Amino acid sequence: MRETDEGTMIFEPAELSFVDGETVRLVITNAGELDHEFVMDTVEANAEHKELMARFPEMEHDDPNAVRLQPGETGEILWTFENAGQYEFACLMLGHYESGMHGPLNVTKS
Template structure:
């Protein structure tokens, strides 16, 4: 009887310890960025390295806008392909060098879109709208 009670108690303690060790995954911080003909608002965004962030791009303009970062060490998490809704016709890569952007959101007029990722290296990373003729830009600061 004592043996059975001891084994039961140890099983409960181990279960509690293992569940506590698992914990919840850290919640994603949402960063809302509005884009219009005047530029991004805010144009400077600060986030923590190693913490999951969701960038929500809200297009308040009458034409399509984009949010793109050429290079950012990170882990992308479980959202739809950020390029899936975009027609790349006419895009020659000249807006951000020869390589396509690593992070890319497309927001049609009056709509929003989002992407979740975890930046893995501190630094300052320029983001911009890469549509031909557009010059809106800002900076993502990873601390």
């Protein structure tokens, strides 16, 4: 996750795909100059979380589906994708989602 020279905030890769039942270790690096977070959830749950973050921008998380990183930091999420469906990964910090920092997370049926 990082910012581009044009000011867009991005994840690389921009899309993730897995199979239900698959367990993965996601290694996430903040290669940008700002704090960022990586949160996996449904689009609806991320929208609710984003609204909460707008009201309480300094709130800390301890969720197994998320990691918040300072510039240069690397973190990991160990996750088993149990249900097929369309999900999303995003940075829900104030203004980051709107700057392009989100992408589809597809879980297909095995």
